Amino acid sequence: MVEIKKYLADLACRDAGVRAAAAEGLCCAGPDAAIAAVELVQACGDDDESVQTWAAAALEDMGAPSNESIIRLQTLVANQHPLVAYWAITLLGRLGRDAVSCELALANVLIASSDPAVREQAAWALGKIGAATGVAVAALKQAQESGTARLVRLAREALDPTNQ
Amino acid sequence: MTKKKSKPRKKGFFWTLIFTILTAASGGGFSGYLNPELPLLGPLVKNILASFADTLTTGGTGTLSGDSGFLDGPQGPGTSGAFGGSVPVQLASARRPADKILIASFNIQVFGKSKLAKTDVMSVIVQVIRQFDIVAIQEIRAKEDNILPALMAMLNAEGSRYNFLIGPRLGRSVSTEQYAFIFDTNRIEYDPSSVGTMGDPGDLLHREPFVARFRPRTNFPDRAFSFWLVDTHTDPDDVPNEVAALANAFQVMQGALPDEDDVILLGDLNANEFELGPLGRIPGIRWVVGGNTMTNTRKNKAYDNIIFHAPSTTEFSGRWGVLDLQSAFQLSEEDALKVSDHFPVWAEFDIWEGPHNGRVADRPIAARR
Numbered sequence: 001m002v003e004i005k006k007y008l009a010d011l012a013c014r015d016a017g018v019r020a021a022a023a024e025g026l027c028c029a030g031p032d033a034a035i036a037a038v039e040l041v042q043a044c045g046d047d048d049e050s051v052q053t054w055a056a057a058a059l060e061d062m063g064a065p066s067n068e069s070i071i072r073l074q075t076l077v078a079n080q081h082p083l084v085a086y087w088a089i090t091l092l093g094r095l096g097r098d099a100v101s102c103e104l105a106l107a108n109v110l111i112a113s114s115d116p117a118v119r120e121q122a123a124w125a126l127g128k129i130g131a132a133t134g135v136a137v138a139a140l141k142q143a144q145e146s147g148t149a150r151l152v153r154l155a156r157e158a159l160d161p162t163n164q
Numbered sequence: 165m166t167k168k169k170s171k172p173r174k175k176g177f178f179w180t181l182i183f184t185i186l187t188a189a190s191g192g193g194f195s196g197y198l199n200p201e202l203p204l205l206g207p208l209v210k211n212i213l214a215s216f217a218d219t220l221t222t223g224g225t226g227t228l229s230g231d232s233g234f235l236d237g238p239q240g241p242g243t244s245g246a247f248g249g250s251v252p253v254q255l256a257s258a259r260r261p262a263d264k265i266l267i268a269s270f271n272i273q274v275f276g277k278s279k280l281a282k283t284d285v286m287s288v289i290v291q292v293i294r295q296f297d298i299v300a301i302q303e304i305r306a307k308e309d310n311i312l313p314a315l316m317a318m319l320n321a322e323g324s325r326y327n328f329l330i331g332p333r334l335g336r337s338v339s340t341e342q343y344a345f346i347f348d349t350n351r352i353e354y355d356p357s358s359v360g361t362m363g364d365p366g367d368l369l370h371r372e373p374f375v376a377r378f379r380p381r382t383n384f385p386d387r388a389f390s391f392w393l394v395d396t397h398t399d400p401d402d403v404p405n406e407v408a409a410l411a412n413a414f415q416v417m418q419g420a421l422p423d424e425d426d427v428i429l430l431g432d433l434n435a436n437e438f439e440l441g442p443l444g445r446i447p448g449i450r451w452v453v454g455g456n457t458m459t460n461t462r463k464n465k466a467y468d469n470i471i472f473h474a475p476s477t478t479e480f481s482g483r484w485g486v487l488d489l490q491s492a493f494q495l496s497e498e499d500a501l502k503v504s505d506h507f508p509v510w511a512e513f514d515i516w517e518g519p520h521n522g523r524v525a526d527r528p529i530a531a532r533r
Contacts, residue, residue, distance in 0.1 A: 024278060028501040030462060050278060053305050056339040057274045060400060061505065086337045090401060117336040124401070150367035
């Protein structure tokens with residue numbers, strides 16, 4: 001735990017090498033790195049490619065973050081950096097119904113994002129959360145009509161009550 | 165090549181594109197093995213080819229290396245060597261039995277320039293690969309194209325002749341990864357007309373499988389066990405959909421070539437034996453890793469596996485294993501995690517084509533069991 005806190009602090013270091021080593025250390029920490037979930041998502045927007053790569057790898061294998069991170073993750077779902085948005089959305093999706101408060105934010109991303117992968121991930125997350133509000137359902141129906149093959153499939157699955 | 169039993173081609177979502185890839189690469193036909201042109205995919209540059217000119221000059225059908233017994237140590241592959249230690253000067257191929265091949269899968273978590281710069285980590289990776297004839301690699305993550313060439317230089321430093329096939333960078337976000345096959349050319353040859361990345365027009369898979377067809381090098385190439393390897397790494401957030409798609413991919417590959425019925429799907433499935441869905445329900449399907457055997461370094465998941473159709477792939481010897489990096493190299497868990505969060509998994513196969521359609525009579529007498 002001491003090491004994870006050190007890595008967490010190092011992610012904010014000005015030295016890219018230190019940040020990359022911190023992201024790598026958090027990747028090796030596996031599920032224990034969940035306490036650094038938000039910082040890792042932010043690190044996906046780092047200017048340094050190694051930091052980005054290790055942060056994304058850490059998030060891929062980390063599992064669900066804690067519920068305490070929901071509010072901060074929600075602020076990142078519309079981030080201009082697509083990898084940041086992608087991972088913020090993915091972590092919220094992993095939280096399922098616990099992240100229901102983010103439904104509107106995710107629906108807005110689904111409607112407005114210019115990044116296909118981000119839109120697809122928003123549809124996926126809405127399915128995991130169990131989209132129920134009018135805005136979310138409308139966004140999914142629209143995606144189902146005019147999206148990429150994957151987006152259409154994910155939107156259809158999200159709207160299918162048997163998947164919720 | 166002697167024809168194997170043929171199966172009806174699967175009409176699946178993969179079929180159109182896999183057909184396109186295969187015919188595009190073949191140059192107008194199934195030209196056979198040992199074409200000296202490496203069909204390196206992705207943006208690999210000419211200097212990679214130049215750096216492996218010596219390896220590429222191997223041609224003709226070779227014979228197997230001498231049989232000096234199975235791997236060092238009583239526990240099977242990978243029981244010798246210490247972290248950062250040196251490997252005895254002996255060709256890797258000479259440590260393996262002449263009548264069997266070892267096929268492995270290894271997710272080398274975030275294999276890129278950071279790991280390449282760690283001598284201790286690379287020593288373990290090199291020693292691991294030298295235990296096997298072919299290793300399907302997942303998670304090469306680098307913008308640079310020098311990762312596998314550098315690994316080859318290390319692997320071949322003691323005189324071995326490993327080479328590799330690498331796929332394109334795959335992924336939906338800007339974070340991408342590549343698959344690769346690393347194989348010992350003293351023992352294995354590949355079909356250059358049958359290398360490619362599966363098509364996935366429905367975008368069901370985050371990282372479409374990388375496929376290639378191999379066989380052991382023998383004096384009787386028409387009777388050697390040939391097989392597809394289907395290298396895969398599923399998205400942990402979409403496992404049910406992806407294993408369902410892989411079931412389709414597996415069946416497509418079974419019918420991809422009329423003279424090939426052996427398909428070995430291997431990789432990081434992010435699913436244990438109970439989570440394989442339609443893939444695990446294909447009639448006759450078999451996976452090697454099961455029971456209480458774990459495949460990750462933390463020893464609480466069984467996500468890596470080697471899967472094939474048992475009635476077709478009778479060449480499987482029944483031997484398989486998970487190479488525990490911690491115990492094999494006497495590492496702490498922390499140091500093992502620096503190598504990867506996955507252990508390699510492996511399975512052993514006979515070098516001769518199995519007795520399909522009465523073909524057992526075709527096998528060389530010395531090779532019959």
